Amino acid sequence: KQEVTQIPAALSVPEGENLVLNCSFTDSAIYNLQWFRQDPGKGLTSLLLIQSSQREQTSGRLNASLDKSSGRSTLYIAASQPGDSATYLCAVREDAGKSTFGDGTTLTVKP
Amino acid sequence: GAGVSQSPRYKVAKRGQDVALRCDPISGHVSLFWYQQALGQGPEFLTYFQNEAQLDKSGLPSDRFFAERPEGSVSTLKIQRTQQEDSAVYLCASSLDDRTNEKLFFGSGTQLSVL
Numbered sequence: 001k002q003e004v005t006q007i008p009a010a011l012s013v014p015e016g017e018n019l020v021l022n023c024s025f026t027d028s029a030i031y032n033l034q035w036f037r038q039d040p041g042k043g044l045t046s047l048l049l050i051q052s053s054q055r056e057q058t059s060g061r062l063n064a065s066l067d068k069s070s071g072r073s074t075l076y077i078a079a080s081q082p083g084d085s086a087t088y089l090c091a092v093r094e095d096a097g098k099s100t101f102g103d104g105t106t107l108t109v110k111p
Numbered sequence: 112g113a114g115v116s117q118s119p120r121y122k123v124a125k126r127g128q129d130v131a132l133r134c135d136p137i138s139g140h141v142s143l144f145w146y147q148q149a150l151g152q153g154p155e156f157l158t159y160f161q162n163e164a165q166l167d168k169s170g171l172p173s174d175r176f177f178a179e180r181p182e183g184s185v186s187t188l189k190i191q192r193t194q195q196e197d198s199a200v201y202l203c204a205s206s207l208d209d210r211t212n213e214k215l216f217f218g219s220g221t222q223l224s225v226l
Contacts, residue, residue: 004153034214034215036217042219042220043115043202043217043218043219043220044154044202044204044215044217045217046214046215046216046217049213049214089153089154091153091154091215097159097166097167098144098156098159098167098169098170099144099156099215100156101146101153101154101155102153103151103152103153104153
């Protein structure tokens with residue numbers, strides 16, 4: 001059974017700092033990995049999707065990497081802003097169908 | 112539609128009552144997923160449809176939970192004889208085609224409170 005862990009559970013940084021969020025998974029036979037952000041009381045917004053054959057994806061100030069052999073993905077956020085404050089979730093899809101989510105990292109960026 | 116739409120946004124039910132939660136996926140999206148999210152945790156998989164076919168219902172917690180997607184578009188998640196432990200946010204997601212690497216798009220969810 002796939003298990004997904006996100007560390008740290010919470011993170012507080014001053015505005016402008018670069019930061020890294022971590023996601024680890026137990027079964028390396030994945031289909032894809034997707035990073036989401038979730039604002040309080042809202043649904044999930046897709047940030048980046050990395051296919052199993054890819055090593056990284058970039059969108060603006062965000063960069064996500066994937067190392068299947070070690071069962072790890074990182075989400076790098078450059079020059080953080082207060083608007084980046086949210087919970088960040090990673091989801092691992094093992095096959096066609098369901099995804100397994102971590103419990104998220106709650107990020108607070110202080111002005 | 113422009114995004115995944117879920118209704119109602121909030122539902123309060125008395126214990127033992129039946130509820131029905133609706134999901135309108137993005138037009139043309141083949142795959143539809145239901146997830147349950149408890150406070151402070153990540154979403155947990157409930158069930159998955161490809162068009163009208165329910166391909167995986169392994170995450171449904173009990174036989175009180177039932178989902179359908181009769182015409183391959185709108186889906187309904189039904190919970191019979193609700194219990195307090197059913198209180199959670201129910202999220203619906205859709206994707207264009209699960210056989211390729213496609214993004215999941217989520218609705219805003221239905222927050223169910225069972226009293």
